[in-house]
Amino acid sequence: xxxLHPFTLLAIAGALPALAWILPSPAGGLSTAAxxxxxxxxxxxxxxxxxxAAPFWLFLLLLHDVPTTIxxxxxxxxxxxxxxxxxxxxxxxxxxxxxxxxxxxxxVAYVFAATLSAAPVLRARARRIADAQRCRGLSPRGGLxxxxxxxxxxxxxxxxxxxxxxxxxxxxxxxxxxxxxARRTPLSPPSDPPGQRIARWGLxxxxxxxxxxxxx
Amino acid sequence: xxxxxxxxxxxxxxxxxxxxxEDVSLEVxxxxxxxxxxxxxxxxSTLLLVAGDLAPRVVGGxxxxxxxxxxxxxxxxxxxxxxxxxxxxxxxxWDEVAFGPANLGLPRDEIVRRVDHAxxxxxxxxxxxxxxxxxxxxxxxxxxxxxxLAMRPTLLLLDEPTAELDSVGARSLWELVRMxxxxxxxxxxxxxxxDALPAVADRVVWLERGRVxxxxxxxxxxxxxLVVANLGTTVAAVWRAAGLPSPxxxxxxxxxxxxxxx
Numbered sequence: 501x502x503x504l505h506p507f508t509l510l511a512i513a514g515a516l517p518a519l520a521w522i523l524p525s526p527a528g529g530l531s532t533a534a535x536x537x538x539x540x541x542x543x544x545x546x547x548x549x550x551x552x553a554a555p556f557w558l559f560l561l562l563l564h565d566v567p568t569t570i571x572x573x574x575x576x577x578x579x580x581x582x583x584x585x586x587x588x589x590x591x592x593x594x595x596x597x598x599x600x601x602x603x604x605x606x607x608v609a610y611v612f613a614a615t616l617s618a619a620p621v622l623r624a625r626a627r628r629i630a631d632a633q634r635c636r637g638l639s640p641r642g643g644l645x646x647x648x649x650x651x652x653x654x655x656x657x658x659x660x661x662x663x664x665x666x667x668x669x670x671x672x673x674x675x676x677x678x679x680x681x682a683r684r685t686p687l688s689p690p691s692d693p694p695g696q697r698i699a700r701w702g703l704x705x706x707x708x709x710x711x712x713x714x715x716x
Numbered sequence: 717x718x719x720x721x722x723x724x725x726x727x728x729x730x731x732x733x734x735x736x737x738e739d740v741s742l743e744v745x746x747x748x749x750x751x752x753x754x755x756x757x758x759x760x761s762t763l764l765l766v767a768g769d770l771a772p773r774v775v776g777g778x779x780x781x782x783x784x785x786x787x788x789x790x791x792x793x794x795x796x797x798x799x800x801x802x803x804x805x806x807x808x809x810w811d812e813v814a815f816g817p818a819n820l821g822l823p824r825d826e827i828v829r830r831v832d833h834a835x836x837x838x839x840x841x842x843x844x845x846x847x848x849x850x851x852x853x854x855x856x857x858x859x860x861x862x863x864x865l866a867m868r869p870t871l872l873l874l875d876e877p878t879a880e881l882d883s884v885g886a887r888s889l890w891e892l893v894r895m896x897x898x899x900x901x902x903x904x905x906x907x908x909x910x911d912a913l914p915a916v917a918d919r920v921v922w923l924e925r926g927r928v929x930x931x932x933x934x935x936x937x938x939x940x941x942l943v944v945a946n947l948g949t950t951v952a953a954v955w956r957a958a959g960l961p962s963p964x965x966x967x968x969x970x971x972x973x974x975x976x977x978x
Binding site: 567591592593606610613614621630665667668669670671672673674675676677678679680683684685686687 | 725764768770774775790791792793795797800801802804805806807811815816817818819820821822824827860862865866867976
């Protein structure tokens, strides 16, 4: 699956949530959520998808009755699982290469790819900060007050270090000519076989057809 | 011919009134290595950012005076922390080095030529297929330098380039700096590795609180005023600490000669 062209992966990740909201619930949402979670399992990101989606279910249950919670919850789960899957399955450098090969500006491609890679980067940094704080005696367990104190000790360094790094990274990228309008030479553009291009258009057509059917 | 000129340059970072650089005038020509020395906060890094056209254009702030750059190639800057200079868009060291040349839109053949040359110059051949995120600090620093060299800068700005390197790596880097200068590259280096400078720098600029306090040949590092400010070479500092008379020797060889003559 990771060998698919980046645009094909993005098309799948976009089509699943679109279909989840277009198709009638709960069957539509159930089937798209099943596919998205299946993809997440294949990309070894099932736990992340479930833990990210769980709070939405909790809030929905507080606000709605059970059938509405199930209907919306399945759609949100599809969205979350699709995003988590595409982040795990699509390395940012491949996306940049594909976008540049398709004629996009390098800086636009970088911003798009950096958005996808932000979550894993922040997660890794948070883990390092948590380890460092544990070495200094901070425990993330215990009562609510203790957990809140621990959260502050994790969140502040995470945000501040991320902001600091953004500044330095911006300078480094600028000096390496990642500037607006730069026409980058693709080094190893991913292959885009006709079959995948047809499949992408097929997904667009399927979403359009589903929408037309629902509006009829 | 490459030429960088600062004429009475004063620079303030955003939302600050105190200047980070004040009335700095400086000229650097192609083939010359100029070393910036000073205590932390003296303005060396800021001077490099201004010289690299990153301040105020990217970092913001206000500038007075004139900065002129003439040269056939781009300006390249190596910042002190290698981790934050990774593109994040490369699977391998080779791709990381190629990041800059690819952004220049060069033909692929030319990119390959430049990257292979830069990789060889930094001795990175064995690391070419490694994931850059798995490298040590020293290896990463060499990758970042190679990435800048592959862009063929005619003005090279180095901010603490040996901070992550071991002694062998540092010596190789200083040799490379001299080699680049001999090929016509203008180089400004901010470093606290003062003992390396007598063999590397054509000129030393002492910055203090954003101002140029003194400028002169590398022998300046053995002057009384710099040794007192802890900005002299180790040999000069030891000579002074031993109560021996000035002028202080700059290098071990000079100290040995002076000692024999006593």
